[in-house]
Amino acid sequence: xxxxxxxYSRPKTLAEAEALFHAGVDAxxxxxxxxxxxxxxxxxxxxxxxxxxxxxxxxxxxxxxxxALIIGAGTCHADVAASPVVKKAIPALxxxxxxxxxTAVRHRGTLGGSVANxxxxxxxxxxxxxxxxxxxxxxxxxxxxxxxxxxxxxxLEPSEIVTEVSFPTPSRAAYVKFRNPASRYAMVGVFxxxxxxxxxxxxxxxxxxxxxxxxxxxxxxxxxTPAAIAGIAISSDGLNGDLFGSAExxxxxxxxxxxxxxxxxxx
Amino acid sequence: MTxxxxxxNGAKVDxxxxxxxxxxxFLREHxxxxxxxxGCDTSQCGACVVHVDGRPMKSCTMFAVxxxxxxxxxxxxxxxxxxxxxxxxxxxxxxxxxxFCTPGMVMTAVDLxxxxxxxxxxxIRHALEGNICRCTGxxxxxxxxxxxxxxxxxxxxx
Numbered sequence: 001x002x003x004x005x006x007x008y009s010r011p012k013t014l015a016e017a018e019a020l021f022h023a024g025v026d027a028x029x030x031x032x033x034x035x036x037x038x039x040x041x042x043x044x045x046x047x048x049x050x051x052x053x054x055x056x057x058x059x060x061x062x063x064x065x066x067x068a069l070i071i072g073a074g075t076c077h078a079d080v081a082a083s084p085v086v087k088k089a090i091p092a093l094x095x096x097x098x099x100x101x102x103t104a105v106r107h108r109g110t111l112g113g114s115v116a117n118x119x120x121x122x123x124x125x126x127x128x129x130x131x132x133x134x135x136x137x138x139x140x141x142x143x144x145x146x147x148x149x150x151x152x153x154x155x156l157e158p159s160e161i162v163t164e165v166s167f168p169t170p171s172r173a174a175y176v177k178f179r180n181p182a183s184r185y186a187m188v189g190v191f192x193x194x195x196x197x198x199x200x201x202x203x204x205x206x207x208x209x210x211x212x213x214x215x216x217x218x219x220x221x222x223x224x225t226p227a228a229i230a231g232i233a234i235s236s237d238g239l240n241g242d243l244f245g246s247a248e249x250x251x252x253x254x255x256x257x258x259x260x261x262x263x264x265x266x267x
Numbered sequence: 268m269t270x271x272x273x274x275x276n277g278a279k280v281d282x283x284x285x286x287x288x289x290x291x292x293f294l295r296e297h298x299x300x301x302x303x304x305x306g307c308d309t310s311q312c313g314a315c316v317v318h319v320d321g322r323p324m325k326s327c328t329m330f331a332v333x334x335x336x337x338x339x340x341x342x343x344x345x346x347x348x349x350x351x352x353x354x355x356x357x358x359x360x361x362x363x364x365x366x367f368c369t370p371g372m373v374m375t376a377v378d379l380x381x382x383x384x385x386x387x388x389x390x391i392r393h394a395l396e397g398n399i400c401r402c403t404g405x406x407x408x409x410x411x412x413x414x415x416x417x418x419x420x421x422x423x424x425x
Contacts, residue, residue, distance in 0.1 A: 001289075001308045001327075008269060008286035008332050030333075037328045038310045041289075050286075052333060078322070082382075102397025103375055104313060107322040108329065182311070184396065 003037070004046035010055055014138050014161055017051050021159040024049030029161065031113030032076065034105045059112070059163060064089050067169050073112025073162040081106065090131070092173035092191070092265070096123050099177065101184055112162040115147070118154050118209060119185070120240065125210035126191035127175060128165065129202035136164045151208040170195045172224070174264035177205065178253050180244050187245055188253040192261040194224055201229075201258055206239050206250040216258055224266070226259035269332045275300070276344030286332055290324075291315045293331035294341060302342035302370045306399070313398035316371040317341045323378040325397075342370035345377065352415050353377050362411035364402035372398050376412045384420035388413070 007024075011017040021027045028047035030036060031054060039045045053059070059074030062085045069089040071080060080086050081098030100106055100114070100123050114124040115135060127133070128144035135142045138161045147155050156162070170193040177189035186205035193200050199220040201213045219228045236251035245253075271282045275298060282297060294300045294317070303326050306314035315327040318340040345351040350358065353376050363369045372395065379386055379394040386394065391412050392405075400408065 001305075002292075003287045005285075005287055008330065010332075010335075033330075033333075034310065034328060037289075037330070041308060041327075050330075054333065102313070103378070103394050104316050104323045104325045104397050105310070105328075108324050 001041045003040035004043065006040075006047055007049045008052065009049065010052040012056070014056065014163070017053060017056065017161060018138060018159045020049065020051045024051070027051055029053050029116075031074070031116070032105075032109035033113075034101065034109040035113070035117050035119065053112075053161065054110075062086055064169075065166075069093070069167045069169060070164055071111055071167070072164050073110060073115075075111050077101070077106035077109050077111070077114075078103070080111065089169050090167055090173060092170075092175050092193075093127055093131075093167060096127055096175040096191070099123065099175075099179075099184075111165060115165065116154060116156060116162050118148050118150075118152055120151050120208055120210075121180075121185035121187075121189075121205040123175070123177065123186060123189055123204060126189050126202040126204040127167070129210050129212060130191035130193040130200040131167045131170060131173065132193075132195065132200065133165050133167045135162055136166065137162050148209050153209070168195065172265040174261045174267075176257050176261045176264055178257055188250055188257050190254065190257040190261040192220070192258065192265055194220070194265065199224065201261075203254055203258075206254055208238070208240070213254070213258070220262065224262065226262045229255065229258055229262065269335075271331055271335050273331075273334050273336065274338045276340060284331055286330065288331045289327055290317070290319075290329050290331045290334055290339075291326035294326060294339075300341050300343050304367055304370060306367060306371075306401075311397070311399065312368070313371040313375060314368050316374045316398070318374060318378065323375050340374075342374060345373065351377065353380065353412070356411040356414045357408070360407050360411040360414055362404070362408040364400075364404045368398060368400045368402075372400070372408055376408075376415075379412070380415060381423075383422050384417040386412070386416060 025048040027049040030050045030052045059072045061072040077097040077100045086094040133144045172194040175191045177186040189204040191202045201216040216229045236247040239247035241247040304314035306312035310328045
């Protein structure tokens with residue numbers, strides 16, 4: 001299967017990438033391409049220019065810094081999953097990365113590509129929101145809560161490039177998801193994080209974009225056990241319903257998976 | 268058109284290709300290496316998995332130009348003076364039925380064993396999640412991979 005024609009370029013610096021973007025008519029950045037290329041093959045996207053960010057130097061790294069884990073935007077999921085640094089600092093994040101897509105996708109897909117795409121069923125957005133991460137770009141630093149603005153929508157300006165994400169280290173955290181067995185995307189994924197300033201529960205897959213559940217966060221701040229949230233049901237209003245599951249089913253899964261996430265965080 | 272210079276199964280290849288050429292089409296149609304298969308065209312089946320710079324990747328989900336300068340190994344490059352041990356195990360344990368998914372299964376299994384020389388059944392199943400067998404012949408595929416595992420071996424450092 002062939003995509004529509006486009007002009008390919010592989011810039012050597014971020015500045016060159018942004019300049020190429022501005023020079024294009026309908027340019028798109030290409031990171032791992034594990035969403036963009038299938039979308040182009042299905043002719044649902046036909047950018048005039050593809051600007052390949054995958055070989056930009058200095059974007060693939062993981063390091064610990066004063067109570068935070070910093071991961072470069074070009075780091076692939078397989079490297080995050082296998083990293084001793086990530087496994088030690090935030091094991092839940094290594095687990096999450098190790099469950100994205102499949103083996104081959106994890107060797108090509110990147111953190112930056114995932115967050116910039118903001119698929120409603122992507123895994124990383126839940127981690128960014130629950131951990132209170134900040135996204136560094138070529139222009140500024142954006143709080144995760146201001147970054148994800150809606151379905152496939154972010155606060156990024158058209159040519160702006162994500163360069164790294166900083167994840168504050170929680171005292172406990174876990175991510176669990178109920179996967180669509182074919183696509184392996186989250187029907188519902190829950191990232192729960194216990195931090196010095198409270199608890200956060202972030203849900204992906206269920207709504208148009210990642211969201212928090214304040215009632216669960218308040219209950220877990222008082223009593224961090226699965227039982228504390230067993231009686232908290234969320235409304236199905238506005239949740240995703242499709243051939244794989246109704247909005248009501250997803251609402252039910254949120255409580256089920258949140259309980260499992262808390263149990264996993266306690267192990 | 269863009270110039271491409273890569274190494275495929277140890278041999279240097281220089282070509283001038285359309286930017287939109289997928290790696291799998293370059294391998295199959297330009298180099299006539301038809302081992303990597305196009306099964307689904309939706310990035311789900313894994314029949315096209317090849318190794319790019321030592322990592323398993325879906326050659327239908329990257330453009331050939333992206334592989335410029337890379338070292339690529341396809342199923343054709345595995346056997347060296349006899350079948351690769353994983354290929355031999357697939358034969359011995361009947362890890363295939365129609366054989367369509369086999370190149371991708373073998374390439375993914377070779378990568379798994381390189382990273383984890385002694386995977387248990389759960390780890391093998393997890394590693395093969397992106398490889399679909401339309402004959403549903405998974406049991407013997409898992410058996411074949413277990414047969415080449417090195418009991419007690421630790422993953423290589425790093």
